[in-house]
Every structure is written in structure tokens, then in C-alpha cells.
Amino acid sequence: MKLPVLNDEKTESAGGCSSSGCGSSASAMDHLPDTIRDKVANHPCFSEQAHHYFARMHVAVAPACNIQCNYCNRKYDCSNESRPGVVSEVLSPAQAVKKVKAVAAAIPQMSVLGIAGPGDPLANPQRTFETFRRLSEEAPDIKLCVSTNGLNLPACAEEISKHNIDHVTITINCVDPEIGARIYPWIFWENRRIRGVEAARILIEQQQKGLEMLIERGVLVKVNSVMIPGINDEHLKEVSRIVKEKGAFLHNVMPIIAEAEHGTYFGLTGQREPTAAELEALQDACAGDMNMMRHCRQCRADAVGLLGEDRGEEFTLDKIDAMEVDYEAAMVQRAEVQQQLLAQLNSQRNKLQNQVQEQPIRILPPSRPVKMAVATKGGGIINQHFGHATEFLVYEASQKGVRFIGHRQVDKPYCEGGSSCGDDGETVLQSIVRQLEDCEVLLCSKVGYEPWSALEEAGIQPDGEHAMEPIEEAVQAVYQQMLARGLAEKPADQQQSLSQLQTA
Structure with missing residues (x-):
């Protein structure tokens, strides 16, 4: 998709729209085969556009894990934390199915059910596959997903293909055992605990073999990688290249969460988290080799609702017991609602493309990209007051188009904190402004x-x-207004350098 603005700047050869998500976020998927686009059309974790419209939920049926990660500390009964491995209730398969049907009836835009922990689903195969088997029979309209560290993936790949599971996420943090030994202190493999480089080597081999087996069976694979500054940050470019070569469809590079209060090894030993700029730079560097996921919220293992929100407290077991659910009737309503949402999504996508094509072409000086922060409650609309926002979505506008960059979470909304200070003496408002310091515009309802x-x-x-x-x-x-007013032009020295480069 081309914007109706032309200049003498040559098109960059690296990171084109097909790989880096340039242009509108809708067009980032346009080059994909129809079979893949159909699979992700209403999948909020696999499609950037869909996450504005469709909800997901996770059920925590898998408490055991077969590896230890230095960034992980699984907790229970911890409703105030939003990060992987945290849950309030561990469910049996029967309880999980009952909860899924209750949520799906109450939230018709819920399109995806995933099992992601709090341990590893494939280290709990009986509980995991019993849940999937029952859901594929009793709620066939829901997409089923599983997230795994990959150690047991080859042993479970055939079983995955037997169920209605066509989306799998594998967390792959390295392809070098030396680096892996710094991330994983041990694995539990063939009834014994293995440590160090040997443990990492086995894990990597199993992950790669499992990835290949899923691709052979037509399963759509997303790869998650945790960015750990100083350990695997540069190495993740190689990870991205390799998993794409083997057929992975999407790469999600996400920042390590390393607050000391979470009790993880990395948190207690002072491992720093990446800055937003560092994360964005690594995602851009990987994007040349892989479609990048930038809207990940690193959800709890029992998350419910749209990405960026959690409605889990509405669906605790005691509340579900009091609900009467007619799922056959609910499926009819769900189909109608989801068709309407898909129509809205496609209409907005077409509208944006048509507006671009219909606007007159203007010649403007070489321009620079501009980042803008957005406050939204969902639905792809600017519909939230600045003071109520718990996160801001960040977009980059340029003469290549509009692309989604990521999200910036805040410790608390401005209206809840006002001018109160934290332990570091920084007010809530100052903290929010600091999070958005690289943005030039903030779009909100008020x-x-x-x-x-x-x-x-x-x-x-x-x-x-x-x-x-x-x-x-x-x-x-x-952005068009900024271009017209000369507010997005490249600085004179950059224009001169560009002119010299083109002349040369």
C-alpha cells in the first residue's frame, strides 16, 4: 500500500512490507497464502488486526513443568500480577471445559482457547489433551491453541494433529547450547535431571525437531523468544532466521520481566530488562527474516478477554457454578457476532486502502517517521481517556504507511495516581510521560x-x-497534517546526506 505522498527518497530494500509490517497493519498479512490468513483472521494472538476485535482465554490445567527457566517463577493465587506462569486457580479438565463454555457464552467475541501453563502443557499431556478432546467435541467453534517449551513436543506432535489444534506456540530462546546454559539451569528428561550445556543441547534439539514435525502436519507455528539483554539479545536474530527457514509463521520477541519481587533467578541477580527502544530495534532487526508479532501482552496462564484486559475475576469457579449455559444457543449467537466483527475489520481495512488510493498525489520534501501513542479500550478505536489508560499502543507513521510498533504499560492510570510519588520520587504522571518520551503525538478521547x-x-x-x-x-x-505543515520533514543535514547518496 502506498501513501499519496511522493518524494525523491529511494525505496529501502531491507525490511519491506512483506517482512517487517510496513504499511498498514492490515497489509502485513496480505502476502500470506489464503489458507494461513483464514486461520488467523479471528485469532487475537496471531493477527495484529484481530486483537482489537476478538478475545482469548487461557485455562490453567498444566501445573507441572519439565524445565527451569531463570526468568520464571510460577505462582498460584496471585490475581494482581499479569505475566506468564501466574494463575489464581488450577483447573481439572472438566472444570476447564465448563469454564470455557461459560466464558464463550458470555463473551461471544472470544474466539480462541489456549493452554499455556502455569507449567508446560506437554509436560502434563493427559490433562492437556483430555481438555482439548472434550472442547473439540463440545465447543467445536472455538480455535484451540497450545504453548510449549518444546521439550516434549516431538512425542506429542502426532497427538496435537489429531485434535482441533492448528495453532502452536513454541518458546525458543536460543539455538546455541552455550547461551542456553545461561538461561536454563536444568531440564527433566528421560526420568532424570540434566544440567548445563547438555541440558540446553537436548532442549534445542527437541524444539527444532518438534517445529519441523508440526510444519509437516500443517500446524501453524508461532515462536516466542524472551529478550534477555547481554545474554541472547543479539543471538535472537539467528533464532529468527532459523525458525523461519523451518516454516514458523510468526516470531514474537518479548522483553524479559525481571522485577526482584517476582522471585526469579534473573530478578534476584539484577538482570536488567530491555528498554522499549532496545526491544523495538531487535524486533526490527529480526523482521527482515520473519513476520513479527508486536502486540503481545505476556498474558497470565488464566487470562480472559481482549489482549490488554483481564476479565478472569468474572469467571471464577464459584461464579461459573451459578451460571446456566445453553451452549448450542450460544454458538448461534457467537457465529453472528464474530461474522459481524470480521465484517467490521475487513470494512475498516478496505476503507483505509480506498482513502489512500483516492487522495491526490502531492510532492513533498523527504520526511521522517513519527511515533504516536494511542489510548484505546479496544475495537481498534481511539476511545479511552488519557487518565484511565493502563497502557498505550504505539504506532509509527511514515511515507511507507502506518505500522504498529508495540505497547507501553504504565504502573497505574493517571486518574488513580495523580501527583503521588513512588519509591523513586517519580510521580505517576512523570512515569507515564517518560514511557512515551519517544512519541510526538498522543491520541486519546480526552x-x-x-x-x-x-x-x-x-x-x-x-x-x-x-x-x-x-x-x-x-x-x-x-501524519498527513504534519507533512502538510512541514512538521515531519527530515532535518536539513539528513536531506543533504540523502541527496549526496542518491547522486553518488
């Missing part, structure tokens, strides 16, 4: 006087004029 002033002082222009508008459409419109 924003108060105090945060407006603070944002402007930090060089971030608040904008409430596009409330209730589709996000990409609004980001593109603001």
Missing part, C-alpha cells in the same frame, strides 16, 4: 489540563480531535 501541559512540555502533542475514530485512519490523518 485529556485533562495538567497532563496536557506535562505532555506538551515533554514534546508530546496531545490530540483529542480524533476520538471514536479508527486508530490507523487517525494516525495517518495526523
Whole structure:
């Protein structure tokens, strides 16, 4: 997709739209075969567009794990934390099925059910596959997914292909055993605990073999990788290259969570987390070899709802027991709702493309990309007050198009913290502004006087004029306004260097 703005800047050969997600986020999937696009059309974890419209849920039926990761500490009864491995209730397969049907009836846009822990699903194969077997029979309209560390994947690949499971996520943090030994202290393999480089070598071999077996069986594979600065950050470029060569469809590079209060080895030993800029740079570097997932929220193992929200407290076992669910009737309603959502998604995508094609072509000076933060409650719309936002989505607009960069979580919403200070003396508002310091525009439904002033002082222009508008459409419109006013031109020294390069 081309924007209706031309200049003398040559098209960059690296990171084109087919690999890096340039252009609208809708077009990032356009080059894929129809079979794959159909599979991910309403999958919020595999499709960036779908995550605005469709919900997911995880059921925690797999408590045991067969490896130890230095960034992991599985906890139970911890409803205030949102990170992998954390759950409030571990369910039996029967309880899980009952919960899924209750959630699906209450949230018709819930399209995907995943098992992701709190341990490893394939280290608990009986519980995991009993849940999947029953769901494929009793709730056949729900997509089924499993996330695994991959150690037992080759042994389970055939069983996966027997069920209605056509989406699998494998966490692959390295392909070098020396690096793996710094991430995994041990694995439990063939009834014994193995440590060090040998453990990492076995894990890597099993992961790669399992990936190949899934691809042979037509299963769609996403690879998750945890970015650990100083350990595997540069190495993940090689991981991305290899898993793509073997047929993985999507790569999700996510930041390590290493707060000391979580009690992980890395947290207690001072391993730092990557900055937003470092994560974005690594994702961009990997994007040349792989479609990148940038909307991951590193969900709890019992998450319910849209990505970025968690409605799990509405569906505890005691509350589900009081619900009467007619799932046959619910499936009819779910089909209608999801068809409407898909129609909305496709309509918005077509509208954006048509607007671009219909606008007159203008010649403008070479321009630079601009990052914009967005406050949204979901639905792909700018529909949230600045003070209520618990996270902000970040988009980059350029003359190549609009692309989603990632999300920035905040410790607490401004309206809950106001001018109160944390342990480091930083106010809630100051913390939010710091999180968005690389953005030039903030799009939201409303924003108060105090945060407006603070944002402007930090060089971030608040904008409430596009409330209730589709996000990409609004980001593109603001960028066009900036181009017309000369606010997005490349600095003179960059223009001169570009001119010299083109002349040469």
C-alpha cells in the first residue's frame, strides 16, 4: 500500500512490507497464502488486526513443568500480577471445559482457547489433551491453541494433529547450547535431571525437531523468544532466521520481566530488562527474516478477554457454578457476532486502502517517521481517556504507511495516581510521560489540563480531535497534517546526506 505522498527518497530494500509490517497493519498479512490468513483472521494472538476485535482465554490445567527457566517463577493465587506462569486457580479438565463454555457464552467475541501453563502443557499431556478432546467435541467453534517449551513436543506432535489444534506456540530462546546454559539451569528428561550445556543441547534439539514435525502436519507455528539483554539479545536474530527457514509463521520477541519481587533467578541477580527502544530495534532487526508479532501482552496462564484486559475475576469457579449455559444457543449467537466483527475489520481495512488510493498525489520534501501513542479500550478505536489508560499502543507513521510498533504499560492510570510519588520520587504522571518520551503525538478521547501541559512540555502533542475514530485512519490523518505543515520533514543535514547518496 502506498501513501499519496511522493518524494525523491529511494525505496529501502531491507525490511519491506512483506517482512517487517510496513504499511498498514492490515497489509502485513496480505502476502500470506489464503489458507494461513483464514486461520488467523479471528485469532487475537496471531493477527495484529484481530486483537482489537476478538478475545482469548487461557485455562490453567498444566501445573507441572519439565524445565527451569531463570526468568520464571510460577505462582498460584496471585490475581494482581499479569505475566506468564501466574494463575489464581488450577483447573481439572472438566472444570476447564465448563469454564470455557461459560466464558464463550458470555463473551461471544472470544474466539480462541489456549493452554499455556502455569507449567508446560506437554509436560502434563493427559490433562492437556483430555481438555482439548472434550472442547473439540463440545465447543467445536472455538480455535484451540497450545504453548510449549518444546521439550516434549516431538512425542506429542502426532497427538496435537489429531485434535482441533492448528495453532502452536513454541518458546525458543536460543539455538546455541552455550547461551542456553545461561538461561536454563536444568531440564527433566528421560526420568532424570540434566544440567548445563547438555541440558540446553537436548532442549534445542527437541524444539527444532518438534517445529519441523508440526510444519509437516500443517500446524501453524508461532515462536516466542524472551529478550534477555547481554545474554541472547543479539543471538535472537539467528533464532529468527532459523525458525523461519523451518516454516514458523510468526516470531514474537518479548522483553524479559525481571522485577526482584517476582522471585526469579534473573530478578534476584539484577538482570536488567530491555528498554522499549532496545526491544523495538531487535524486533526490527529480526523482521527482515520473519513476520513479527508486536502486540503481545505476556498474558497470565488464566487470562480472559481482549489482549490488554483481564476479565478472569468474572469467571471464577464459584461464579461459573451459578451460571446456566445453553451452549448450542450460544454458538448461534457467537457465529453472528464474530461474522459481524470480521465484517467490521475487513470494512475498516478496505476503507483505509480506498482513502489512500483516492487522495491526490502531492510532492513533498523527504520526511521522517513519527511515533504516536494511542489510548484505546479496544475495537481498534481511539476511545479511552488519557487518565484511565493502563497502557498505550504505539504506532509509527511514515511515507511507507502506518505500522504498529508495540505497547507501553504504565504502573497505574493517571486518574488513580495523580501527583503521588513512588519509591523513586517519580510521580505517576512523570512515569507515564517518560514511557512515551519517544512519541510526538498522543491520541486519546480526552485529556485533562495538567497532563496536557506535562505532555506538551515533554514534546508530546496531545490530540483529542480524533476520538471514536479508527486508530490507523487517525494516525495517518495526523501524519498527513504534519507533512502538510512541514512538521515531519527530515532535518536539513539528513536531506543533504540523502541527496549526496542518491547522486553518488
